[in-house]
């Protein structure tokens with residue numbers, strides 16, 4: 454059996470909501486892009502012998518020996534990201550969500566009608582997220598069909614696993630940035646789906662996702678049409694914004710007076726399924742928790758946007774989602790969120806979970822380190838419906854991974870400070886709490902030996918295994 458790629462050293466991955474496995478002297482074998490074997494407690498000197506015992510050829514030529522302070526983790530998963538907002542990250546502080554859309558976002562996103570502009574911005578955006586270790590992302594595009602196809606093409610060319618959506622919006626937005634009718638919005642969506650089926654027939658890297666922006670932006674007929682499309686295409690997920698802010702909920706319910714809450718509204722139109730990714734979910738009633746749980750929807754927790762746009766400090770009830778077994782992962786919500794870093798999103802998730810603990814007088818304890826790492830990796834994979842493929846190093850999964858280096862000479866005095874006697878758990882915590890993209894030494898993708906991955910090598914210097 455041919456050995457493709459082997460790592461020896463510290464390996465960390467999530468195995469449950471509240472448990473990361475920290476493997477010392479680990480030996481991970483990747484074959485044909487998939488995790489073939491994962492062992493622990495193998496001394497470096499015994500690598501060749503152990504490989505032979507496992508049935509691989511014992512040559513150590515292609516073994517990457519990680520030194521102390523280096524370790525392997527799964528790639529980060531961003532469950533909620535607006536690619537056309539790459540250039541507006543963090544703009545518009547203090548604006549309520551609906552004003553922020555009108556004043557900052559719609560004028561900006563309308564520029565993606567120009568395909569040359571879209572190509573330039575999306576190229577930079579996808580590179581930027583890969584550089585931050587985001588190997589899987591769920592993207593909202595703009596409303597434009599051609600630009601959305603370009604985004605899907607770029608994700609495929611660079612080998613970033615992605616859900617890509619043409620954004621549907623045919624009301625409550627300016628004339629210059631609105632789908633002209635329900636029919637046109639649905640037709641552009643169908644055409645976009647056909648395009649993705651053509652460029653990646655088995656959705657190995659890119660997959661279309663139905664993307665009604667939110668109910669305020671969509672005529673009831675458009676929501677119904679998208680619900681029908683979701684029912685016809687059971688291999689295609691759905692994403693929307695859900696219970697993001699009080700002003701947004703009030704505006705939604707005044708447009709749809711027949712409903713008393715957003716769960717009933719979106720469920721009525723066939724948009725709440727086990728393939729749905731609901732961004733924010735900050736203001737929830739017991740009834741809505743019950744519906745999301747019963748319908749097996751996923752939650753994209755966006756702690757940075759929740760505390761910076763929208764006009765309030767919204768601490769989403771993550772502990773409740775975890776307790777109820779509702780799928781939950783992290784989203785940068787770039788550019789409502791100012792950062793393209795999942796590490797930043799994790800830190801903000803800690804902050805808002807502390808706030809939540811205070812607000813609930815201890816009833817909803819704050820997140821642990823292992824839980825937050827779960828949200829950034831395996832939890833995100835579950836939300837995106839990709840946990841059979843990615844999220845941790847379970848045997849058989851695709852190998853999307855990051856080599857973390859906390860001890861490179863160039864990093865001295867810059868980022869994390871590692872000391873001789875630091876245990877792996879401490880090094881891991883130091884990276885998560887004080888590291889940044891300079892610690893991400895390599896971004897490994899399972900397609901690294903294919904032509905598709907070559908595009909990625911060319912565009913992102915150096916980040917290859």
Ligand code: GUN
Pocket residue numbers: 535550554558666667694697758762786789
């Ligand atoms: N609700 C509808 N559109 C958006 C958006 O672009 N960002 C955020 N945060 N909320 C929204």
Ligand code: FE
Pocket residue numbers: 533535694732786789
């Ligand atoms: Fe958003």
